[in-house]
Amino acid sequence: MPRLQPVLRSMMTALVNSLLETPAEDGDLRLARIAAIKKFIRRNYRNRALDVDEVVAYSFLSRRALYDLFEDEEVQVSGYIRALRTLEALELLTEANSWKRSLTDIAEASGFTSLQAMRRAVREATGSSLRDVKENPEVLQIRAAELRRLTGTGREGPPL
Structure with a gap:
């Protein structure tokens, strides 16, 4: 509190x-x-069209004013969106039945515009490829915990 x-x-x-x-x-x-x-952002990060321009339109601030507003935050707006999407992707990849979903489906469900964008984000967040992440859940759990801290979200995923 x-x-x-x-x-x-x-x-x-x-x-x-x-x-x-x-x-x-x-x-x-x-x-x-x-x-x-x-x-x-937490309500809309799964929307593939969400980007900084959408946040600018929502906030009625200029792009510069938005970035100035977030200058003391740990991550800027685009990094916040990407961190939420990456966390969602990591959580979807570790679900028990994730093998039933295609990687493209997981990327779309997480809000990424493409599978390549998700691959890059996961590699940057974990230092591992998607295959390595699925085979080494310990690394995934550590990095997911860091992303939760960074985004201020709880164990259950991004709050609304």
Whole structure:
């Protein structure tokens, strides 16, 4: 809960200022904006059309303002989208019946635009190929845990 206090304070500032129709300081709204953008991304990362331009359109910020907003975050917007997609792919690859699904199907279900994009993301995240990942689940679990930490998601996968 202490981790959420700055976000809640920021959201309350935004709410009070909108109700009282008084301007708020940008710094007061920063955390609320980041939280809203991340929530939007978590809801839509499986959509293959989601990219930085879609987030720009959603947030009503310019691309530069969006990147400036995320400058103190561990990953930028595109990296956040990619990390969520990679985590989804890794989890789908480790399901008991994953051998019944094609790799292309897993890539599409994870939001990647192509199988090659998923292969690159998995290799960058784990240092291993898709085949090696399936054969060595320990590496996968370690890297999936790191991606969960990076994206702020729990064990059950990306929250909505």
